[in-house]
Amino acid sequence: MTAHGEGVRDDDGAAGVPPGSQASPQEIGVPAARQRLRAIPEAAVARLAVYLRTLSGLGEQGVNTVSSEELATAAGVNSAKLRKDLSYLGSYGTRGVGYDVDVLVGQIEQSLGLTRRHSVAVVGIGNLGHALANYGGFPSRGFPVSALFDKDPDLIDIPVGGIPVSHLDDIVRVCTEREVTIGAIATPADGAQEVCDRLVEGGVACILNFAPVVLQVPEEVEVRKVDLAVEMQILSFHVARRTHDAEAVGASGRVDPDQVDAVPLNGARLDGEGMVVRP
Amino acid sequence: MTAHGEGVRDDDGAAGVPPGSQASPQEIGVPAARQRLRAIPEAAVARLAVYLRTLSGLGEQGVNTVSSEELATAAGVNSAKLRKDLSYLGSYGTRGVGYDVDVLVGQIEQSLGLTRRHSVAVVGIGNLGHALANYGGFPSRGFPVSALFDKDPDLIDIPVGGIPVSHLDDIVRVCTEREVTIGAIATPADGAQEVCDRLVEGGVACILNFAPVVLQVPEEVEVRKVDLAVEMQILSFHVARRTHDAEAVGASGRVDPDQVDAVPLNGARLDGEGMVVRP
DNA sequence: GGCTGTGAAGACCTTCACAGCC
DNA sequence: GGCTGTGAAGGTCTTCACAGCC
Numbered sequence: 214m215t216a217h218g219e220g221v222r223d224d225d226g227a228a229g230v231p232p233g234s235q236a237s238p239q240e241i242g243v244p245a246a247r248q249r250l251r252a253i254p255e256a257a258v259a260r261l262a263v264y265l266r267t268l269s270g271l272g273e274q275g276v277n278t279v280s281s282e283e284l285a286t287a288a289g290v291n292s293a294k295l296r297k298d299l300s301y302l303g304s305y306g307t308r309g310v311g312y313d314v315d316v317l318v319g320q321i322e323q324s325l326g327l328t329r330r331h332s333v334a335v336v337g338i339g340n341l342g343h344a345l346a347n348y349g350g351f352p353s354r355g356f357p358v359s360a361l362f363d364k365d366p367d368l369i370d371i372p373v374g375g376i377p378v379s380h381l382d383d384i385v386r387v388c389t390e391r392e393v394t395i396g397a398i399a400t401p402a403d404g405a406q407e408v409c410d411r412l413v414e415g416g417v418a419c420i421l422n423f424a425p426v427v428l429q430v431p432e433e434v435e436v437r438k439v440d441l442a443v444e445m446q447i448l449s450f451h452v453a454r455r456t457h458d459a460e461a462v463g464a465s466g467r468v469d470p471d472q473v474d475a476v477p478l479n480g481a482r483l484d485g486e487g488m489v490v491r492p
Numbered sequence: 493m494t495a496h497g498e499g500v501r502d503d504d505g506a507a508g509v510p511p512g513s514q515a516s517p518q519e520i521g522v523p524a525a526r527q528r529l530r531a532i533p534e535a536a537v538a539r540l541a542v543y544l545r546t547l548s549g550l551g552e553q554g555v556n557t558v559s560s561e562e563l564a565t566a567a568g569v570n571s572a573k574l575r576k577d578l579s580y581l582g583s584y585g586t587r588g589v590g591y592d593v594d595v596l597v598g599q600i601e602q603s604l605g606l607t608r609r610h611s612v613a614v615v616g617i618g619n620l621g622h623a624l625a626n627y628g629g630f631p632s633r634g635f636p637v638s639a640l641f642d643k644d645p646d647l648i649d650i651p652v653g654g655i656p657v658s659h660l661d662d663i664v665r666v667c668t669e670r671e672v673t674i675g676a677i678a679t680p681a682d683g684a685q686e687v688c689d690r691l692v693e694g695g696v697a698c699i700l701n702f703a704p705v706v707l708q709v710p711e712e713v714e715v716r717k718v719d720l721a722v723e724m725q726i727l728s729f730h731v732a733r734r735t736h737d738a739e740a741v742g743a744s745g746r747v748d749p750d751q752v753d754a755v756p757l758n759g760a761r762l763d764g765e766g767m768v769v770r771p
Numbered sequence: 772g773g774c775t776g777t778g779a780a781g782a783c784c785t786t787c788a789c790a791g792c793c
Numbered sequence: 794g795g796c797t798g799t800g801a802a803g804g805t806c807t808t809c810a811c812a813g814c815c
Contacts, residue, residue: 254805256805256806257806258726258729262719262725262726263706263719265725266704266721267706280774281774281775291808293807293808293810294806294808296775296776297806297808300775300776304775306774306775307814308773308774308775308776308813308814309815310774311775312775324729325728326731326732326733326735329731329732331728331731333724339623341620343619344619344620344622345720347619348720356721356728394731395728395731418730418731420727421720421723421724425545427546427566427567435727435730435731437727439718439720441624441627441700442541443538443542443545444700444718445610445612445700446544447537447541447716448674448698448700448716449608449634449635449674450532451714452605452673452674453604453608455697455712455714533783533784534783535785536784559795560797570786572785572786572788573784573785575799576785576799579797579798583797585796585798586792586797587795588792588795588797589793589797590796
């Protein structure tokens, strides 16, 4: 989302913190923890997850203390941004010294809500669904995949990554039973909205959508979209920009500037197929 | 993504357009096309790709003309933003009428550099690599996957999606020969940097990185990162925020505000394994 | 001396609201 | 009347730069 963007969100302004709450640091009766939680900017949240991984790596290497400069370099951001991000959590550094790795890991985990387990359901057991079901990073850190769904009868009851696949018709029941909080949609585009509706009906509040569609959801449901075609096209844009730059440098003013206006490659359309392709 | 989405980018300020170039609309000798290309904000580029898909869908349904309101709804943004985004391309709408679907498709394709083919290499042929190699959305729209790599001897020369897998050692040669412009890294974290270095050596200018590492690249290389663990953690944050809100509404001030401070779930670390897991 | 935490400044993005055109 | 294109206003995020603490 990378930044990168990142990603394509649509907060619709609701994310804005009321001016008052930031001006008066701590009203009586309203705990600082909650204030803090709401105050962390979206962009910072994404980076905190990256810092967390970097810190975990450092911790395993036996590093106890890290400066903002070191951590920033390792995480690929600049140090001012890192310090600002960490300041949203509170003041857990020591001036002249740096941050204690374990303390910081604990604080970030708490802020991201990682002190709670989040059962994950994966819908669409194609290649991508397999990749998600087997992804080692999830279960090892509080994201156990606890339900799988597909509509293909041949897949039902076959275990993938240790969990048997259920039918799409059972989404509501199974998600409710297993208290699924996060749903990953890895189906083709045409089934995605219906799958999404069932997940929501089954009590799933957060959805990670790999299908190339814009999902319609009630406003209390959070959707994040991972769209590979979009990522490729963004990269394509940068190739084009670079090419222009190179031309400009190589022979400034000489090269036909409008060569880009050449006829389109072909009339094929991209939208269609979604991610799930079974060999 | 999403204002969230954003994805995690790291332009490091270099993307900032020098104040002068925007003030003076069109210097002599510098064609408008290039000015436009550089001027499109990153955030708008990501959305243009979404509009493109939406428009393609409309085109297939036989729709010839669309208003900003209609297209915005279908793409999940508000109409002012959409019009602003489209205005970066030039003025291709008709007041009182709307936009011609085909014209708009053509203009967006041109701006995103989709009038040129981009050969794609996929490195790491695990579940995710398979998903990428078979992804229908790529070849159908100017992103032919033309090279696959893995280090597992058992996979070498086996065709996946019609293309035989090559060894990591051949990345430089094969990418050069096949003029690969985009590389997708779907390896575990520990091999990713080396793979990246070889891709760059093989002339690849844009990299889509699925491995949970921050890649070091020369500044002329563009990297976009897709990090599933980070996406999950961002969703986790929103679950936590929602839970807090619900408590605040349900029994304002009564519920123990620091229940979040409970001990961390376990000491497991997330970083490690990367995406590629073979059953 | 070294490093954190943070106001203030600046860049960037979104939204508003309306002039201009069909 | 309807809709686009766009200055201007308003937010949000990033960067700067330095006070404050060890």
